Amino acid sequence: MTKTYEVPLLVLTAATGAIDGVSYLALDRVFTGNMTGNVLFIGFGLAGVSGLPALNNLVALLTFMLGAVLAARLTRGAPGPARLPRSGLAVLVAGSVGTLVLAGLWLGTGAPGHGAMLVTTGLLALVLGAQAAAVRHIGIRDLSTVVVTMTMVHLSTDSRAAGGVGASWARRFGAISAMGLGAFVSAVLTLRVDGAVALLVAGGLMAVGTGLIAVVRRREVAAGSPAPDAQPTTGGH
Numbered sequence: 001m002t003k004t005y006e007v008p009l010l011v012l013t014a015a016t017g018a019i020d021g022v023s024y025l026a027l028d029r030v031f032t033g034n035m036t037g038n039v040l041f042i043g044f045g046l047a048g049v050s051g052l053p054a055l056n057n058l059v060a061l062l063t064f065m066l067g068a069v070l071a072a073r074l075t076r077g078a079p080g081p082a083r084l085p086r087s088g089l090a091v092l093v094a095g096s097v098g099t100l101v102l103a104g105l106w107l108g109t110g111a112p113g114h115g116a117m118l119v120t121t122g123l124l125a126l127v128l129g130a131q132a133a134a135v136r137h138i139g140i141r142d143l144s145t146v147v148v149t150m151t152m153v154h155l156s157t158d159s160r161a162a163g164g165v166g167a168s169w170a171r172r173f174g175a176i177s178a179m180g181l182g183a184f185v186s187a188v189l190t191l192r193v194d195g196a197v198a199l200l201v202a203g204g205l206m207a208v209g210t211g212l213i214a215v216v217r218r219r220e221v222a223a224g225s226p227a228p229d230a231q232p233t234t235g236g237h
Contacts, residue, residue, distance in 0.1 A: 019182075031060060074087045089214055
């Protein structure tokens with residue numbers, strides 16, 4: 001059953017790439033999913049590098065962590081026959097709806113000013129932090145949906161070139177490709193159409209991924225228990 005979650009998680013990964021594309025290009029050089037980039041930007045800003053919106057990056061960092069904390073509190077110890085508890089699915093649904101609402105408001109009111117930009121940044125980071133925490137229950141370590149750095153490490157170190165057996169190469173390559181494809185599409189839409197349209201597409205991807213997860217979860221519930229091949233949820237990304 002683990003493999004049936006792969007496609008939905010890849011869709012969510014593409015959505016994260018799309019949201020990060022919008023946030024970087026239209027919300028003043030900030031990431032709402034890739035916190036490594038924000039930590040670096042904050043460090044650069046503290047060193048005096050000009051033109052870096054350190055406040056935006058700090059807001060994204062803190063709200064991402066807040067989203068992860070809230071989702072963990074909601075889903076911790078939740079009973080049920082499926083890997084992803086009902087509360088975890090609710091987190092994903094809320095994130096999809098919230099992203100689509102933000103896109104709709106952006107379309108209706110125009111490009112956000114500085115204050116609205118900070119709020120939008122914080123809410124998107126909150127959504128992605130919560131998403132990352134929720135999908136940990138599924139137990140596929142290569143598909144955190146928000147970052148692919150460790151996925152690249154696993155892909156490389158487990159490859160035949162490194163003396164490994166090439167385990168899970170398709171899933172890992174798929175995650176990297178999905179993130180890049182989402183960012184590409186988002187960048188094209190943001191630069192040539194509008195950031196709000198790109199965010200609307202990202203929200204649509206999140207909704208599709210969440211819907212697919214709901215279908216898989218329903219099958220697990222009908223089966224009475226998750227399949228025994230789940231991977232542990234511990235480990236860095």
